[in-house]
Amino acid sequence: MKLRSRLFSKLVALTVIGAIAAAPLQIANAESNDGGARPWMNTSQSAEKRTELLLDAMTLSEKIDFVTGNVNNNYGFYNAPIERLGIPALTMADGPTGVRVANPEIQDKQSTALPTPIALAATWNTTTASEYGDLVGNESFNTTHNVLLGPGFDIARLPWGSRNFESMGEDPLLQSKMGVAYVNAVQKYPVIATAKHFLLNNQETDRFTVNSIASERAMQEVYLRPFAAAIEKASLGSAMCSFNEINGTPACENKEVLTTMLRDQLNFNGFVMSDYGANLSTAPSANAGLDLETPGDPYGFWGSKLMNAVQNGEVSEDVIDEMVSNILYQMFDKGLFDHPAVNKQIPAAEHGAKAQQIAEESMVLLQNKDNALPLKADSLKSIAVIGPDADNYATVGGSSLVKPTYTVSPLEAIRKRAGKGVEVKYAAGTDPISTADIMNGPSAIPSSMLSPVDENGNVIQGEHGLRAEYFNNTNLEGQPSVVRTDGQVNMNLGFYNYDGLNGQSSKLTPVPGDLNGRMSARWTGAIAAPQDGEYTLSLSSFGSSKLYFDGKLLIDNKGEKVATEKATLQLKAGESHDVRIEYRTDWTDGDSDFGGLVRFGWEAPEEVTDSKMQKAVDLAGKSDVAVVVTRTYESEGYIDRSDLDLPNNQEQLIKKVAAANPNTIVVQMSGRAVQMNGWQDDVKSIVQAWYAGQEQGDAIASVLFGDVNPSGKLPITIPVDEHSTPVSDEKQFPGVNGDAEYSEDIFVGYKGYEKEGIQPAFAFGHGLSYTTFDYRNLKTKAKGNGQDSTIEVSLNLRNTGAVTGAEVVQVYAGKLPTSVATPSKQLAGFAKVELKPGKQQRVTVKLDPKAFSYWDENKKTWVMPSGQVPIYVGGASDDIRLTGSVAVKGSGK
Template structure:
């Protein structure tokens, strides 16, 4: 055969092969090549691949697939199936970065980003997507394909210990930021997990509290963010919470999981339990739970679920649905086709992004006499003061705590930008903030007025503090297992004392994990009052504690619950008194949840009682041109919320004392929640809410203070005057009575509740100043479209915004709608849209904002649908919820009211 004939034969052969291939389905063509795993054919749809793989799985494999596992070194996962080529779901805690559990992966380090509450303060959807994309990439490149975030829990109370993981108090802001975040994560082969579904709005009694809320409240406020990320971001998974919802535990709640999330919202993904939140086998599976994550001391699925399926308590169809939901997301998001990898994180590049996120999040709360930005030309010295101003590890604790690739403290950042010509000096002023500051009670007695016995056992400067002896039993039996000097008696072990969490307090000694459960302790030494007067000494403890003064029992605290006992006494300046404190963790908490030992030796002192450490800070402030006081709260997941808003560990006194001697005092507040400022706000010139700013927080703080970045953040939560003046200040509302948390505030969460109750906050929702000014004018409101069948009209607000100052800046233009024209009670003001714009000095821009339809509607409990009433609705445009610049109105609705 000649070459021409050969070429012709080859061409004919290829044509016949092509015809044969076209004549059969892609699956048949692929199966001819690989009959073992046809679901690996990428030309098939995710649904087709899921169905093929489901048919190949045995009953035992299906049950094993939906039953999660745990490994202390490698984190949480469900088993993959090598026989079928199913990759394991390797989960990483979020949502403020990737929390790596495996010590073999990049030394467990990843980029520590600003807390989500900080991201929310940027009001920047593009930034939120970039934030999510960075986390998604780092998850994938550190061997993870599931990221446990975002947190979509509404910040219902201003003091919530986990508020830092949220996007604030408003459902529209939370929905929009959460959607952008999820889209960013899932642009990578990584599944996002929205948590905690649902009504998980407090840490106190979070494992057992029964959150009681109306259907309208759930639909309009708490479920809405989940609905939005399902609809607009294709959410892969959701995590059900520990608490009860209207009398049924969330992970057994068919109405919440199946009726609302899956059916009403159209959720195609899967629901996993929080770790240990699943309390049943058949009940949870039939209610809509799809994946059990590991429980303590053991889970309820595994062999028990296998038996339930065989016995008919859980149908084969239900099990198949559970498995299919997980597989579908794995196929859709590319987990089968893009195995996780271990690629070194670019610490420098991602750290720069972390700094940019932090800069956009910081909120200038107060700027009297334009004390900010600081000018290097007009000053020679700066006093940096605060217990953790030199600590680069200030962050929210718990499962979201990230081990950073590197860190920059506020002190380092200020020193760097100030340069060599400005003298920057540091004094802490108070003792370091620790896990002991996470719970209520008076501030701990300062180490500076305590002397250990014997003094030679002490650590730290000037041999201060008390001698501590620890036992791993509750009776102080035998020799102590640990002896040292503690600067303060301010203990919060258990959840707050294990690998990683204690890194937040690097100035304090590490405590062995053996003391995290049963223990007893004794602290001895002496106390010297810094001024003559009346002092109230206290013990706050979970477990029994006694305070002895000069070898006589002053009082005891039974500590059956975490509580405070105190007594007022007269002390004379400089007069030493022997002190002994004994503690036993002999009152275990509820339902096997070990909160760990908790005790604080506290005081309430006369204003003139200033200890030696604080005096050193005051002296430094007095001789400096500017004083920057960096304060901090300790916010963390972990069984309890503070129910007050005070700064812990004598920081409020520190601010007041510094402000007395330096008229240019600026407070930089690092927290994930609101703080009470009433006792010192009027004494200082500037206040910057810096949140938990991630690993580059020091550089971001400094760049804001010196004007290298113009602050543009706006509060995503209201800062009340104090804890008694909020919409949820009744005990029945928080923490609840007899195990019931009454959501009687209904839809009036956050600023809506402040408006309804006529409560004036310290700083309103949406508040945030700039180094420039913006003018608003020429408001227009118009309705567009909606004439065709099933077409819905859109309402658009437009206005001119001009930068009337001398520097470039960004403004968040906020639009609120007023009360709706209906007999149903609606908020006086509700966020309906916003736009963040950048303007150079003197420039103007026409801003167009489309309003959210749900802000113009309410949930009708009788008809189970959103209703937009007919009539005129007020429109308010401003720079904050209490700073309305323009107003108008719009006619909405239809004759039917639907």
């Protein structure tokens, strides 16, 4: 299968998702069109019996149509209804960060944009996870959807992962507990939750083809556990298999994974659907355990091909019956037949308020020198708010992009909260963040250094950027289809440029979608350095790119893969030089996942500041406090950054602002780790705000001014830099010759940092408060043995500060009494407790027996060794306040 067509299939699915009739098919206990009775509509029967009755009434052709996804204007990208039998359509919606409504006839495609799941995980609060799931389930049902494509259970293995924002962290126990609460709440409605992606879908780079190589033990102890918990404790309705290969076999035709692990071991009785275009075969996928094929390239591998496979004996009709039964059972069990989804207006203000509460609880106070936070409005006269999108709504791209019912920017909220007595001024400091900033390489040259030319080649004075000409061919031939001024040469088309998918700054004008495939472009104008010095200019691209400087070819990037080519020059302040950049999507393989991808970048001397940044620095220097709001761009697609840098000159912005104002606070909006070692010591406070949804502004302001005491804790480890992680080897990421080796094995995230002795910037579980907590009097006890053990700890927790606050008590199990390698510390349980000043509470935490066990690959089971296990209790994995031990009675040695 061609990679380009596989990507296009995903794009089609994302574009038409939810494109259904405003009123879904209404079904009642009635007779069929031919006058025959429909006994399966009798609600007094069990889901199993109703499934059996309906299956008996279906023809083989209807069964195969039912399990084959389809693209049509009425029902979107999933299987249509079978009206003869009263079977409703499965009306699906993307949902990891809220409900992505794609049908413009449904509430103008709007729903509540929630904080991303990584932010939810930062609350460490299963009650909040339940509230989140309840809101998503409610909005799914009331926007005509009965299947939610979420939550995401992909472990955040890579600190730089572009889809980490959809994950609930790097620890399987945290994910499990939050995920169970989420799924249970969603499925209180007649909505089926779909856990994704099954399995080892932990990178976007080469995601269609990468072979994820992991041990059975790593899969069982780390990557399977959230799915297993949702199956056991939340009656998970559906799972989605992924694009990648697993130990050499594509995920959607991997019988070891889909049948042996998922069905036989975990007792999954839901149905497995493929990611969109992820099914690559007919009989192998059907026989491996796939139940529902979503649309593929261009028409998929099931349908008539599956019928032929049945007729020629490659697939038995019993297998088809099992597929159909798995889907029908969940539809009956979850109420889809009896309670059709509706189009009921979402209460925007009410749900927005809930989104704000979740966002406030998710904020993590990483650093707070000299108690710089909270801000006190009555003692401030001026605040500088700085950042490229501080006055805008920052969100993600891809299938998680939600069209919000309304938005509140950080600038708007800070102004409102500061009040009339405080002057709040804004300066962008850098150009807006764009979809191209997901790509590695030096930051784009600031627009303030560039001047466009007119059609005659004359520099246009007073304007910034370059003249851009876009062509619908790869040779810059004929008349351009688009001519305009671009502030920067920083472009990422294809998947990231489809309407409604990019999620980029509203300050940027997107490139028309007809340029998403093969195209070429030319940018012309002039560049002038702000100060004398040595500058390195660069072109990062996939496809050939050339830079002509004063008419001479300076950089020639062949672009056979995503790469950066550089040239160093001595430039004088204010001296104008002609520049011309030519770019072509002339990929050598004749096909690609990518669209146009190019950036004109720079590396400047440390002392250099362009004019836009200088305005921000000047504003900061004359303000009492500077709040720098930074952000990344993240999305599903085909790229993970392999560095942890802030894009588009934002690191330089922080340094310059901090030098001008010692009272600098950084608010970081991202779903992944960001490198801070270049500026962390220069700023007073750092708030990890994630992508906090449509109420991000109010949530940020509430934390900055102390209306809310931050209680978020990191669900990931933030490393010092990309070289200081347990997964920094190229063989681990992005992989070599198509193989990504999970050689860190079970030592994922903080377990790997501790094993390798790598000191992170901020440890897993870290998060400060505006108050303090005291831990005392640890007690442990255990009874039972093996996986039936009951293990718990108790302690006294006291709020020793002056304000009410919530603390997450984290309990870690130490090395197990066995010769088998186990982590020196792994999360065993946690509890979130809110206390008023001076108040104390006895806190009891029940621990997960799996934290005291390991997976035995020979016995194919969990083994708990007998003996004493160290217990560590504290406020983070590196902030241990109490230590003890517990004696466990195991199931083996």
